[in-house]
Amino acid sequence: METPGRGRSDRLNRLVPLLYDDDFELYVQAGPVVVLFTATQSPICQAFEPTFQSMAAEFTGQVRFFMVDVDRAPEVVKSQDVDLAPTVVYYNSLARWCTHGISPKDELRTQVVRLLLGKLKLPDAHDNAV
Numbered sequence: 001m002e003t004p005g006r007g008r009s010d011r012l013n014r015l016v017p018l019l020y021d022d023d024f025e026l027y028v029q030a031g032p033v034v035v036l037f038t039a040t041q042s043p044i045c046q047a048f049e050p051t052f053q054s055m056a057a058e059f060t061g062q063v064r065f066f067m068v069d070v071d072r073a074p075e076v077v078k079s080q081d082v083d084l085a086p087t088v089v090y091y092n093s094l095a096r097w098c099t100h101g102i103s104p105k106d107e108l109r110t111q112v113v114r115l116l117l118g119k120l121k122l123p124d125a126h127d128n129a130v
Helices: 024-028 043-058 074-079 105-117
Strands: 033-038 064-069 087-091 096-100 127-129
Touching (some): 024 033, 024 064, 033 043, 096 105
Antiparallel strands (some): 087 096
């Protein structure tokens, strides 16, 4: 499977490629996958991206990481019921799970490990099932 992005000059590191409306389903259907829904104009999103990219580096070969710019992929945002950026969505063959806002690196790591083990946590007051 090719890496998405189609040669576009994006500000994002190639370690975490951008997905668009026309290729999102292709890349998330074969989990485990973690997707950061981000907004170019959001300082909070920009501040969180290095943490997300470091997790991608840490879990290379185990979990695939992607980003979706909410302004460039409106159909994906709608189909995934994302209404806030940043939002991290975890996908495996059985479930989708999301967290809103930024998470500390250790919490993000814990969620990725749970994704790998097939043990995503149950919803609480700060997180929402997708």
